[in-house]
Amino acid sequence: MNATYENSRLYRLRHSAAHLMAQALTELFPGVKLAIGPPIENGFYYDVESPRPIKEEDLVAIEERMRELAKLQQPIVRKVAADRDEARCIILEECTLGQGEATAEYKLQLLEAVPDGEEVSFYDQQAASNGKVHRFIDLCRGPHIENTGEIEHFKLMHLAGAYWRGDVKNKMLTRIYGTAFESAEELETYLYNLEEAKKRDHRLLGRELGLFIFSPTVGPGLPLWLPKGAILRDVLTDFLRGEQLRRGYLPVVTPNIASHRLYEKSGHILTFREKMFPFMVDEEKETFILKPMNCPFHIEIYASQMRSYRDLPVRLAEFGTVYRYEQSGELAGMLRVRGFTQDDAHLFVRKDQLLEEFKGVVSLTMRVLEKLGLKEYRVRVGTKDPQSDKYVGDDENWQLAQEAIELACQEMQLAYEVSAGDAAFYGPKLDLIIKDALGREWQMGTVQVDYNLPERFALEYIGEDGKPHRPIMIHRAPFGSLERMIGLLTEQYAGAFPLWLAPIQVAILPIADRHAPYAQKLATILQGFASPDFKPDPELPEAPEVPGGAELRAQIGTEPVRVFVDQSRETLGKKIRENQKQKIPYMLVLGDRDIEAGTVGVRSREEGDLGAMPISEFVARLLRELR
Numbered sequence: 001m002n003a004t005y006e007n008s009r010l011y012r013l014r015h016s017a018a019h020l021m022a023q024a025l026t027e028l029f030p031g032v033k034l035a036i037g038p039p040i041e042n043g044f045y046y047d048v049e050s051p052r053p054i055k056e057e058d059l060v061a062i063e064e065r066m067r068e069l070a071k072l073q074q075p076i077v078r079k080v081a082a083d084r085d086e087a088r089c090i091i092l093e094e095c096t097l098g099q100g101e102a103t104a105e106y107k108l109q110l111l112e113a114v115p116d117g118e119e120v121s122f123y124d125q126q127a128a129s130n131g132k133v134h135r136f137i138d139l140c141r142g143p144h145i146e147n148t149g150e151i152e153h154f155k156l157m158h159l160a161g162a163y164w165r166g167d168v169k170n171k172m173l174t175r176i177y178g179t180a181f182e183s184a185e186e187l188e189t190y191l192y193n194l195e196e197a198k199k200r201d202h203r204l205l206g207r208e209l210g211l212f213i214f215s216p217t218v219g220p221g222l223p224l225w226l227p228k229g230a231i232l233r234d235v236l237t238d239f240l241r242g243e244q245l246r247r248g249y250l251p252v253v254t255p256n257i258a259s260h261r262l263y264e265k266s267g268h269i270l271t272f273r274e275k276m277f278p279f280m281v282d283e284e285k286e287t288f289i290l291k292p293m294n295c296p297f298h299i300e301i302y303a304s305q306m307r308s309y310r311d312l313p314v315r316l317a318e319f320g321t322v323y324r325y326e327q328s329g330e331l332a333g334m335l336r337v338r339g340f341t342q343d344d345a346h347l348f349v350r351k352d353q354l355l356e357e358f359k360g361v362v363s364l365t366m367r368v369l370e371k372l373g374l375k376e377y378r379v380r381v382g383t384k385d386p387q388s389d390k391y392v393g394d395d396e397n398w399q400l401a402q403e404a405i406e407l408a409c410q411e412m413q414l415a416y417e418v419s420a421g422d423a424a425f426y427g428p429k430l431d432l433i434i435k436d437a438l439g440r441e442w443q444m445g446t447v448q449v450d451y452n453l454p455e456r457f458a459l460e461y462i463g464e465d466g467k468p469h470r471p472i473m474i475h476r477a478p479f480g481s482l483e484r485m486i487g488l489l490t491e492q493y494a495g496a497f498p499l500w501l502a503p504i505q506v507a508i509l510p511i512a513d514r515h516a517p518y519a520q521k522l523a524t525i526l527q528g529f530a531s532p533d534f535k536p537d538p539e540l541p542e543a544p545e546v547p548g549g550a551e552l553r554a555q556i557g558t559e560p561v562r563v564f565v566d567q568s569r570e571t572l573g574k575k576i577r578e579n580q581k582q583k584i585p586y587m588l589v590l591g592d593r594d595i596e597a598g599t600v601g602v603r604s605r606e607e608g609d610l611g612a613m614p615i616s617e618f619v620a621r622l623l624r625e626l627r
């Protein structure tokens with residue numbers, strides 16, 4: 001949660017909605033024990049222990065009571081206890097609302113946790129209606145809005161279990177989640193997007209579209225890429241590899257394990273240990289480490305030869321697979337996995353090159369996001385948390401690196417915010433935080449400036465003055481990782497990838513078996529080679545040649561179209577429905593009349609049935625769209 005949100009009216013509104021829900025609970029579930037009820041990122045919750053268990057079906061009634069209580073226009077009043085004794089009295093006498101002292105159990109523990117000398121405040125709301133007094137008073141730091149009447153647009157979402165104080169040794173409480181907004185439209189949009197997000201869940205789509213799966217036998221957080229997912233990876237890596245070659249990057253390949261000495265030198269063992277898989281010791285007692293980061297390998301490559309100032313910048317790029325030991329509870333589909341491939345690169349630059357190179361990296365990252373259709377993002381500069389000691393390197397270098405990043409943003413006219421505590425342990429960084437089609441934010445492309453690893457590895461180049469100098473390193477990964485990016489793209493497009501990215505671009509649907517050999521001929525023209533799994537039925541007559549085939553093949557050239565021939569023995573209607581589910585951009589229907597006339601029946605994913613058109617017209621349309 002960011003500071004802007006925590007200071008907003010929405011934040012106070014949601015906090016007050018949590019209180020309002022607690023008030024409804026005390027009325028509907030007498031004897032309920034209240035624990036804590038804060039606002040959170042998308043709403044609020046309250047943790048409670050109820051003598052009568054609260055079920056999902058109860059949410060409607062609780063919400064209904066909240067509406068009644070809101071309409072009583074209860075003023076929300078803050079009051080401060082004179083001292084601890086008075087605070088205790090208020091909790092035991094007023095907060096319990098005559099429901100017995102036992103209901104104050106958690107509040108009393110919270111009071112004890114308030115540090116000595118700190119003010120203890122309460123928020124009190126009450127109103128009378130039909131001769132009955134409704135009241136709720138809670139031990140709370142606030143702040144709140146002024147009146148319950150302002151809480152109009154809210155909804156209770158779901159229940160979950162939560163341990164008191166997040167400790168498994170403690171009692172399991174019931175957590176009731178809700179959300180509230182300033183307007184009905186915002187609430188509606190939020191609820192709509194939630195539903196839409198469920199439909200777009202990349203874990204479901206990944207399986208349905210044949211992109212990737214997880215297997216409990218393989219282990220948590222270790223995705224298996226299926227053919228279509230692997231094609232998607234290839235398309236993305238080919239695209240980035242091309243952009244990198246044009247910008248003077250040099251490809252390298254490094255191993256998946258290394259001696260502990262490498263990671264001792266880099267400082268990872270000290271600062272990154274908790275994210276590393278347990279170490280391996282071989283028979284000669286040498287310790288090996290499964291690669292959690294590519295950087296130290298690239299540094300070794302840089303250091304493997306004498307470098308002159310004329311050699312710099314050196315830009316080493318690798319699609320490097322790394323392994324990180326994420327807690328199993330934190331794994332989330334492709335968004336957090338234990339093994340993933342970074343589109344990594346490390347640039348070794350001179351001081352006078354830093355700004356230009358940094359800008360080059362940021363503009364490459366922006367080019368990548370634009371091509372992927374991720375056009376909305378904000379820029380965050382992550383700096384050191386002054387309170388923490390988890391960083392390496394001296395303050396002066398940190399300062400220099402941060403200045404370079406900010407200057408680059410200013411020169412590129414990028415609006416950015418500075419966020420303390422978001423740096424890597426070896427240097428400050430710039431993150432592009434993408435807003436997806438549903439308004440959710442994803443931290444993706446990262447660029448880091450690093451003075452520290454060159455220092456630790458004593459990297460050098462010989463300057464114009466003939467003396468050794470230390471290069472500066474830039475770490476960057478525009479996709480972040482292929483796993484995370486494909487997870488995001490799957491949700492962004494709800495599986496309907498743009499034509500250039502779609503694992504299968506064209507599905508050919510022969511209406512009857514006898515049309516299959518011709519369909520296959522057409523496929524070989526579009527993809528430039530024959531599909532090895534095609535087994536023509538020897539009973540069927542030889543198919544005629546595709547008109548203008550040689551010419552079409554030449555037009556398609558070296559970038560084959562990714563084609564699938566649907567040879568299933570289903571009806572045409574069923575075939576169309578199946579391929580629609582696979583979200584393939586184009587379907588070509590082939591029957592007797594098409595073969596005779598040299599046409600195909602074209603169905604576009606976006607525009608529907610386009611009717612019959614000559615094959616050459618379809619190919620021209622396809623190539624226009626692709627290039």
Ligand SMILES: [Zn+2]
Nearest residue numbers: 037140141142
């Ligand atoms: Zn509160």
Ligand SMILES: [Zn+2]
Nearest residue numbers: 294295346475
């Ligand atoms: Zn790195």
